[in-house]
Amino acid sequence: MPSFSMDNMVSILPEMIVLSLALAVLMFDLALPKDEKRYLAYFSVAGLAIAGYQTMNLAGLQLDTFYGMFVLDGYAIFFKVLFYIAAAIAILISIGYVKGQEMDKGEYYALILFATAGMMVMASGADLISIYLGLELMALSVYILAGFMRGSMKSNEAALKYFLLGAFSSGILLYGIAIIYGVTGTTNLAGIAAFIQSGQYSGPALTLAMILLVAGFGFKVAAVPFHMWVPDVYEGAPTSVTAFMSVGPKAAGFAAFLRVFTTALPGIQPDWTVIIASLAIMSMLIGNVVAISQTNIKRMLAYSSIAHAGYAMVGFVSGGMQGVSSVMMYLFIYMFMNLGAFGMVVMLRKDGVAGEELKDFAGLAKKNRTAALLMMVFMFSLAGIPPTAGFMGKFYVFMAAIDAGFTWLAIIGVMMSAVSAYFYLRVIMYMYMKEPEGEFELAAPLSLKLAMAVAVLGVLYIGMAPAGLIDFARISIAGMM
Numbered sequence: 001m002p003s004f005s006m007d008n009m010v011s012i013l014p015e016m017i018v019l020s021l022a023l024a025v026l027m028f029d030l031a032l033p034k035d036e037k038r039y040l041a042y043f044s045v046a047g048l049a050i051a052g053y054q055t056m057n058l059a060g061l062q063l064d065t066f067y068g069m070f071v072l073d074g075y076a077i078f079f080k081v082l083f084y085i086a087a088a089i090a091i092l093i094s095i096g097y098v099k100g101q102e103m104d105k106g107e108y109y110a111l112i113l114f115a116t117a118g119m120m121v122m123a124s125g126a127d128l129i130s131i132y133l134g135l136e137l138m139a140l141s142v143y144i145l146a147g148f149m150r151g152s153m154k155s156n157e158a159a160l161k162y163f164l165l166g167a168f169s170s171g172i173l174l175y176g177i178a179i180i181y182g183v184t185g186t187t188n189l190a191g192i193a194a195f196i197q198s199g200q201y202s203g204p205a206l207t208l209a210m211i212l213l214v215a216g217f218g219f220k221v222a223a224v225p226f227h228m229w230v231p232d233v234y235e236g237a238p239t240s241v242t243a244f245m246s247v248g249p250k251a252a253g254f255a256a257f258l259r260v261f262t263t264a265l266p267g268i269q270p271d272w273t274v275i276i277a278s279l280a281i282m283s284m285l286i287g288n289v290v291a292i293s294q295t296n297i298k299r300m301l302a303y304s305s306i307a308h309a310g311y312a313m314v315g316f317v318s319g320g321m322q323g324v325s326s327v328m329m330y331l332f333i334y335m336f337m338n339l340g341a342f343g344m345v346v347m348l349r350k351d352g353v354a355g356e357e358l359k360d361f362a363g364l365a366k367k368n369r370t371a372a373l374l375m376m377v378f379m380f381s382l383a384g385i386p387p388t389a390g391f392m393g394k395f396y397v398f399m400a401a402i403d404a405g406f407t408w409l410a411i412i413g414v415m416m417s418a419v420s421a422y423f424y425l426r427v428i429m430y431m432y433m434k435e436p437e438g439e440f441e442l443a444a445p446l447s448l449k450l451a452m453a454v455a456v457l458g459v460l461y462i463g464m465a466p467a468g469l470i471d472f473a474r475i476s477i478a479g480m481m
Helices: 006-011 013-031 038-057 074-100 106-124 128-146 153-184 189-198 204-220 230-236 239-245 248-264 266-291 297-318 320-348 369-383 389-403 407-433 446-464 467-476
Strands: 063-065 070-072
Touching: 006 013, 006 063, 006 070, 013 038, 013 106, 038 074, 038 106, 038 446, 070 074, 070 106, 074 106, 074 239, 074 248, 074 320, 074 446, 074 467, 106 128, 106 248, 128 153, 128 239, 128 248, 153 189, 153 204, 153 230, 189 248, 189 266, 204 248, 204 266, 230 239, 230 297, 239 248, 239 320, 248 266, 248 297, 248 320, 266 297, 266 407, 297 320, 297 389, 297 407, 320 369, 320 389, 320 446, 320 467, 369 389, 369 407, 369 446, 389 407, 389 446
Parallel strands: none
Antiparallel strands: 063 070
């Protein structure tokens, strides 16, 4: 019989903490009065802080556990820290919003924690099966969150579309995994890489499996042409859920995407480089061009999310330590600026104003300068304008592409960034150059103010002092590359 190893328990300790936290939230929900559910949110944030502390204590360890299914390394720790911060900010954004929408239930926070646990498993997965299990735990939780506003037809539609298309993408991903197993005889990432390097097989089945994996992961990161669900789901889901799903699942998708292709499939890198470069170009082009015509902020940010997936893929194509670390840095920066932008949409939702249309921001600077300034910072960062973090993220991604010989891809990225400036700066124009159509009664509880403060400080600090983050990313992948 296989022997039990303490390394197994140590490696999954952060996941156990988050899962236990989710179960505790469900239990405490039964005892709390209906108007005291906000304490579950604060309890969840405190639990995520404990999980983060424990995760950082494991930094420096390199554990390959559960018979090659699960790995604890710097790469996994980097993404888990990102997931903790994203989940905590999303929960803080949610507190006032869910109460106003009468969806203030313990299940809401528990589902965010379950989704976070799934994302953590994806980041630590060293086998296609364990990655898939983490992906499904994350996806099922987010499907439910998208339809959490049960009285809204748009929310129900968003959940149904996300579920149906997500099921198809999962099937495609599983088909790719099955073909890889049939060809190589293993689903372990290192085992797959060893088989390919041995040159025992050179048929088309491996290429087909790689294409199917690209399609499956492409759906999760919202890359063109697997992006059609994004605008409708982002618009229909509760805004606090949209904020979370635009950052956490996307980062988890990239975490698994990068690990699988750089660890298991480096032997066919020329093949997948061409495909991913094509996806990057289409994502940047379609995401930015279609966003120009959007008047709904959530739909605009949805197409913006597609474009940002394209920017991240530029670093993916570049490969090597510089390319992968630039993607990791970009996703970390994207977390702060996108959560901040959606947090401002939540802040404007009060007294019958949804805060989701461009006209809802008209004249905001004349009524609330602080709120307008915060939104301006997030829009500048999404556009990649210095001295914000968005500029540094694009700078490192494009430099990685140039150093890897993909100068033409970096040029396309810069051109698309210039296009994106139009619709980001249009929001600023509405805030500062339009007359207000009414009074602004901002929904700004203390928790939302704290979330916005964290987001804007992250955007500004990384923009002016990015060295610490890029060093963290490079150190994290030192043992993997």
